[in-house]
Amino acid sequence: MDFVHEWQQKLVDKLSIVEELKEDRNLVHKGGLVAQTLNTIKKRSTFLNVKKKGQFLRSFSFNIQILKDMNLDNSINVGYTATKRLGNAIKRNKAKRIMRELAKKVISKYGKKNFYYVIIAKNSLLKTKFKNLENELTKIIK
Numbered sequence: 001m002d003f004v005h006e007w008q009q010k011l012v013d014k015l016s017i018v019e020e021l022k023e024d025r026n027l028v029h030k031g032g033l034v035a036q037t038l039n040t041i042k043k044r045s046t047f048l049n050v051k052k053k054g055q056f057l058r059s060f061s062f063n064i065q066i067l068k069d070m071n072l073d074n075s076i077n078v079g080y081t082a083t084k085r086l087g088n089a090i091k092r093n094k095a096k097r098i099m100r101e102l103a104k105k106v107i108s109k110y111g112k113k114n115f116y117y118v119i120i121a122k123n124s125l126l127k128t129k130f131k132n133l134e135n136e137l138t139k140i141i142k
Contacts (some may be wrong), residue, residue, distance in 0.1 A: 038108055041079030041116065050079070050116045057140050061125040061133055062099070064140055065118040072114045078103045079118040086121055095121040098133065106137045117141075 041047060054067030080099045082092040099119045107117055125133065 038103055039075050039077045041077050041118065047079055047118060050118050054116065059136055059140055061128045061136060062122055063120040067116040068114060069116060070114055074113045076107060076111045076113060077116045078107055081118060082121040086123060091126060095125050098125060102133055102137050106134055106141065110138060110141045
């Protein structure tokens with residue numbers, strides 16, 4: 001009988017933790033605790049639209065294309081580009097991982113709503129320290 005009681009108590013504890021997590025997510029959606037969530041650009045047509053109509057900014061380690069679109073419903077869309085000029089698949093994948101992490105840390109904090117951001121990697125992205133990349137992206141976006 002004691003075993004059943006312990007099992008029920010553990011189940012209740014787990015359910016209360018799940019409820020707390022749901023409340024935290026609701027705060028996030030209401031603009032509470034965490035910064036804006038990012039959506040990933042997946043369609044080629046969207047990349048081409050940003051390239052054609054957007055603003056192009058150059059930097060030492062990457063280039064950024066920015067386009068404002070009021071149809072995004074207060075969201076931020078981010079795309080990542082690593083071309084074959086960067087190197088083999090391993091280098092391109094590493095560059096995309098770095099750019100995704102940069103977007104999470106910088107664009108989600110300082111990015112403007114209703115904007116598309118396309119980050120294009122350069123060779124120096126793989127050689128530069130992450131902290132320097134963060135500072136570089138922050139300067140460009142602000």
